Amino acid sequence: MSSIYDSGKSALDELIEWAEANAVGDKRNEATTRLHLIDKLLIDVLRWPRASIRAEEKAGTGWIDYALGSPATQLIVEAKREGVHFDLPAGVGTGVHKIENLILGDKGKSLREALTQVAEYAARNGVAPAGVTNGHQLVLFIAARMDGVPPLKGRALVFPSLADMRTDFRLLWDNASASGVDSKTLHSTVSLLEAPPPEPLSMHLVNYPGSKRRNSLQSGLDILGELFLEDVTRLEELRKDFLRECYASSGALSQYAEVSKQILRTRYALLNEEDGPDVSPIEGRKGLNQNLTQDMLAAAAARRPIVLLGDVGVGKTTFIQRLVHVDAEELFDKAISLYIDFGSSTTLTRIDSHVVEESIRQLRENYDADIEDASFVEAVHHGALNRFERGVVGRLKEIDPMAYEKEKINLLRRAVEDRAGHLKASLEHLRSNWRRQLVIFLDNIDQRSSEDQEQVFLIANELAQTWPATVFVTLRPETFYRSSRSGTLSGYQARVFTIAPPRADVMLQRRVDFALGQLRATGRLGSFPANVTVDSDSLEAFLEILAENFRSNDSLLSLIDNLAGGNMRLALRFVTGFIGSGHIDTAKMIRIFHESGRYAIPLHEFLRALLFGDGVYYDPQSSPIANLFRISQPDGREHFLMPLILSQAQILGERVGDEGYVSAESLYEFTQNLGFDVEQVANALDYAVEKRLLDTAPRHSGEAPRLHYRITTVGAYTTRVLLAYFAYVDAMLVDTPIVDEQYRKLIKDDHTLPERVTRSEYFRIYLDRQWSKVKDSGLPWRWSETSEKLSADIRRVGRKADPQAWNY
Numbered sequence: 001m002s003s004i005y006d007s008g009k010s011a012l013d014e015l016i017e018w019a020e021a022n023a024v025g026d027k028r029n030e031a032t033t034r035l036h037l038i039d040k041l042l043i044d045v046l047r048w049p050r051a052s053i054r055a056e057e058k059a060g061t062g063w064i065d066y067a068l069g070s071p072a073t074q075l076i077v078e079a080k081r082e083g084v085h086f087d088l089p090a091g092v093g094t095g096v097h098k099i100e101n102l103i104l105g106d107k108g109k110s111l112r113e114a115l116t117q118v119a120e121y122a123a124r125n126g127v128a129p130a131g132v133t134n135g136h137q138l139v140l141f142i143a144a145r146m147d148g149v150p151p152l153k154g155r156a157l158v159f160p161s162l163a164d165m166r167t168d169f170r171l172l173w174d175n176a177s178a179s180g181v182d183s184k185t186l187h188s189t190v191s192l193l194e195a196p197p198p199e200p201l202s203m204h205l206v207n208y209p210g211s212k213r214r215n216s217l218q219s220g221l222d223i224l225g226e227l228f229l230e231d232v233t234r235l236e237e238l239r240k241d242f243l244r245e246c247y248a249s250s251g252a253l254s255q256y257a258e259v260s261k262q263i264l265r266t267r268y269a270l271l272n273e274e275d276g277p278d279v280s281p282i283e284g285r286k287g288l289n290q291n292l293t294q295d296m297l298a299a300a301a302a303r304r305p306i307v308l309l310g311d312v313g314v315g316k317t318t319f320i321q322r323l324v325h326v327d328a329e330e331l332f333d334k335a336i337s338l339y340i341d342f343g344s345s346t347t348l349t350r351i352d353s354h355v356v357e358e359s360i361r362q363l364r365e366n367y368d369a370d371i372e373d374a375s376f377v378e379a380v381h382h383g384a385l386n387r388f389e390r391g392v393v394g395r396l397k398e399i400d401p402m403a404y405e406k407e408k409i410n411l412l413r414r415a416v417e418d419r420a421g422h423l424k425a426s427l428e429h430l431r432s433n434w435r436r437q438l439v440i441f442l443d444n445i446d447q448r449s450s451e452d453q454e455q456v457f458l459i460a461n462e463l464a465q466t467w468p469a470t471v472f473v474t475l476r477p478e479t480f481y482r483s484s485r486s487g488t489l490s491g492y493q494a495r496v497f498t499i500a501p502p503r504a505d506v507m508l509q510r511r512v513d514f515a516l517g518q519l520r521a522t523g524r525l526g527s528f529p530a531n532v533t534v535d536s537d538s539l540e541a542f543l544e545i546l547a548e549n550f551r552s553n554d555s556l557l558s559l560i561d562n563l564a565g566g567n568m569r570l571a572l573r574f575v576t577g578f579i580g581s582g583h584i585d586t587a588k589m590i591r592i593f594h595e596s597g598r599y600a601i602p603l604h605e606f607l608r609a610l611l612f613g614d615g616v617y618y619d620p621q622s623s624p625i626a627n628l629f630r631i632s633q634p635d636g637r638e639h640f641l642m643p644l645i646l647s648q649a650q651i652l653g654e655r656v657g658d659e660g661y662v663s664a665e666s667l668y669e670f671t672q673n674l675g676f677d678v679e680q681v682a683n684a685l686d687y688a689v690e691k692r693l694l695d696t697a698p699r700h701s702g703e704a705p706r707l708h709y710r711i712t713t714v715g716a717y718t719t720r721v722l723l724a725y726f727a728y729v730d731a732m733l734v735d736t737p738i739v740d741e742q743y744r745k746l747i748k749d750d751h752t753l754p755e756r757v758t759r760s761e762y763f764r765i766y767l768d769r770q771w772s773k774v775k776d777s778g779l780p781w782r783w784s785e786t787s788e789k790l791s792a793d794i795r796r797v798g799r800k801a802d803p804q805a806w807n808y
């Protein structure tokens, strides 16, 4: 058992001794009792950190004595005067008892009143475990329940005296200490484990999530879409053209974001905290940050690496390529540049040897410098050879030339076998003989674990210190930030540049135009893959549709831009997923385009491809879109918890006016005040981070790091826009537990459009009814308003699917 357990136990011994020695009858008033006994019980015995205790919290019309836990309140305790004996019925010993039996009649009055007061507070604040104590006796119970049973009809864990707490210390500890409450032990002690929510429809589908068949036109387009939009960028012979024509400058702010410009602008704000590193953006309004090129020349002398920081998929690799082949082409033409890619080598076991072996390979293949070639080895190590010749063994030359040669070979072999040492010596040799600057890029390490990333940073530092080279390394901000504060990387003063994402719309426009150009200039991509039967006309038509829409279809661009959230790879994947999706009528689109010269892609069509991917049904595991209606407990109000959290985070974040970060405490306080319990909120916050609806970051202003959240465009867009779409709701209701049995029966595995429209309307009405359980005042978001918009969209689709039923 841990030492805090033992020290809690000793503290209880002391408390018992102290209480006996200082017995003053029942004369201590509540404040004194609390001070003397209850504070000690909570802080010294049950080990609640002082900082996590708030005393005298407002509780409706009254006050609650102790709210314990941080950031969320996890336990509430009502203190009674020492003299207020609970008059537990005779024979009630330590253990679990029915509350009704404890509070009967006049004698049970004081306990009844205390428990009722706590239960009211708990219901209002979403805190489930609670206790009532007078410093000697302790009654613990679940004061807010999800199953509809009034709390006073449940059971309680009772300790009739301090001595009883000592006798059953383990029971006390498990149920009332800070760590015990965290593991929800009291729920099982009073045998009241929260029931899971009912199963969503998807659990009853045999073929879930299914696999959507594509027709031959769609599968052909699928392959070609990838070929022209993704693979084309990797072709060596097109590289320069691609980088000139398709590069969208980093840091231009999105025109479509559903979050404030300030939040976009301060993407990497957490790096700028006090005593953080020296950070500046890689590109500004006037193009490339001039400091970068200056630094590049100076860095080798300064012996520190240049760190390029950026979130996943923002374009770090693309930036490097553009720098080398376009922006600083002249400089790089005169340099030896080695590009070590950690992303493509999936079986990488040793990071340092990968750097060495890749460098050797690239010198051989790209610069015709085979550092294992015998004459090259001799040239590199001629100093050592001279010393050898002058040394004792050198005398062999005269008397036994064969032995001399063997010794010399051995010497050189040993030199080459020290791979890293030989490479370093070779690079020095090359630099002074060829008079070329040496630049090394360590890239795509962010696709690996944070330990690997840290190790690469260490290697980058070592290389910068010891090799005659300018070393660039790309990292994710979180890794850099975490490591430079706490771990491995602290102590290194690196030069840091941040890479902000470009505008997704600009990137897509340029990419599609480029793909069209390549397609028209046939032959440059070689022949089409053998399994593709689709003619290039169809692909050309499709790309033209996209090109036109990427210029003028604002709602489509807004969808892609917000849901990609700065990840350009994801934005492209949305588009390639749409081309050739089995969920759209590709032939119809192409036909309309040929007939009228244009086709405006409706938002719901593109959305369907994202919602369903290759499946028949929505699958939260594989779709980039989150289900905001999901619940973790059989509590219908929870359907709205996520939009409420996201809206609150956005309102608070944008109001603060700085960088949009909102403390975990403020989100817990807001939701607990609405009556949601800690588990529900923690669950929602985890899901929000997993689905990129919120970003999370520790903030270090203050002594201990405190968790903060920040709204993302994904979270804002899903809440503000997607929730009101039939296509969204139609997909989500399959994955959403429905707590009302009557409606659960109405929402079935329907496939025809008229049936699905009706089913969505039932779902909407069901949600309206659940919303009536939420206190609708002063909220940052209201389902009732979304529901109205959704109703209009359902009717719009309904009128198409079944005009007779919906034309009212």
Ligand SMILES: Nc1ncnc2c1ncn2[C@@H]1O[C@H](COP(=O)(O)OP(=O)(O)OP(=O)(O)O)[C@@H](O)[C@H]1O
Pocket (backbone or CB within 6 Å): 233, 246, 247, 248, 249, 250, 310, 311, 312, 313, 314, 315, 316, 317, 318, 319, 444, 446, 447, 502, 507, 568, 569, 572
């Ligand atoms: N500035 C840009 N202009 C044009 N295309 C871009 C730009 N940035 C990224 N892209 C495209 O987005 C995709 C991802 O970019 P890239 O691989 O450069 O990102 P990354 O930040 O290196 O990703 P990772 O974090 O996974 O290493 C590529 O297809 C790339 O062509």
